[in-house]
Amino acid sequence: MSNLSDFESHSNLNTEFTDLEVDLLLKALFRLSGYDFRLYNRSSITRRIHNRMRVSNLSTVTELTNKIIHDPSYLEQILNDFSINVTEMFRNPSFFKAFRNEVIPKLRDYPEIRIWHAGCASGEEVFSMAILMEEEGLMEKTTIYATDMNEDVLEKAKNGVFPIHKMQAYTKNYQLAGGKESFSKYYKTDRQNAYFHNSLLKNISFAQHNLVTDQSFNEFHIIICRNVLIYFTQLLQNQVHSLFYESLMADGFLGLGDKETLRFIDIMSNYKEVNGTERIYQKIK
Numbered sequence: 001m002s003n004l005s006d007f008e009s010h011s012n013l014n015t016e017f018t019d020l021e022v023d024l025l026l027k028a029l030f031r032l033s034g035y036d037f038r039l040y041n042r043s044s045i046t047r048r049i050h051n052r053m054r055v056s057n058l059s060t061v062t063e064l065t066n067k068i069i070h071d072p073s074y075l076e077q078i079l080n081d082f083s084i085n086v087t088e089m090f091r092n093p094s095f096f097k098a099f100r101n102e103v104i105p106k107l108r109d110y111p112e113i114r115i116w117h118a119g120c121a122s123g124e125e126v127f128s129m130a131i132l133m134e135e136e137g138l139m140e141k142t143t144i145y146a147t148d149m150n151e152d153v154l155e156k157a158k159n160g161v162f163p164i165h166k167m168q169a170y171t172k173n174y175q176l177a178g179g180k181e182s183f184s185k186y187y188k189t190d191r192q193n194a195y196f197h198n199s200l201l202k203n204i205s206f207a208q209h210n211l212v213t214d215q216s217f218n219e220f221h222i223i224i225c226r227n228v229l230i231y232f233t234q235l236l237q238n239q240v241h242s243l244f245y246e247s248l249m250a251d252g253f254l255g256l257g258d259k260e261t262l263r264f265i266d267i268m269s270n271y272k273e274v275n276g277t278e279r280i281y282q283k284i285k
Helices: 004-031 040-058 059-069 072-083 093-107 125-137 151-159 164-176 233-248
Strands: 113-118 141-149 161-163 185-191 193-196 206-209 220-225 248-256 270-277 279-282
Touching: 004 059, 040 072, 040 164, 040 233, 059 072, 072 206, 093 125, 093 164, 093 248, 093 270, 093 279, 113 125, 113 193, 125 141, 125 164, 141 151, 151 206, 161 164, 164 185, 164 193, 220 233, 233 248
Parallel strands: 113 141, 113 220, 141 206, 220 248
Antiparallel strands: 161 193, 185 193, 248 279, 270 279
């Protein structure tokens, strides 16, 4: 009869095997696609792996690795599983209200404004920022660069089409964010979708960009990256924050998600808090 220590040893061995299998899966993904998830938060990645195994009726991570090696379409599916696509318009409205009240006044004298939305997913927050800048009379001199690693969601974002059943919640967020118009002014509808006006798209540029492996591509007055870095390890967060710091103009602004902070980041001293509660920072050196 096996004793408790035998069971614990077997359990620990299974965990070690699973960790090894996940390491090999992530290495294979990097070799095959160039996307590096090895420094993502492991618990988050493991949950996504197990969900894909359940959906595909696979019993081991190794089976999953074999499928991505031999089936390019399955590789694309895994990359989509790992990308972070949870978003909504004017998400956390108090952030946008603080941005409107505390950052916008400092932008009015700028001859041009460049904003980078990093990890923009399907574009809801990009359109939110475009509406805000339009209402503040700044959109004509603003260019918004919206990037994500997932090309499929970028294609969706370019269309500016969102389910109509979400408009009630989005309207409430817009109002709480200090919206100055009727939200329905910005879109038309049919029975299924809301179609945001093309005028909001004219100064938005969408492009594929991987925060883990790609470099800076411009200098920005504002970088918005909300609810993305929580999925990264501390080491990777420091790496991405170095990228953001190098990409920000002097006195540029950085906006993070409500569960993200600069508190434990190596270059924290190079920023000051504009609004600590809403995670808005300004580069000072």
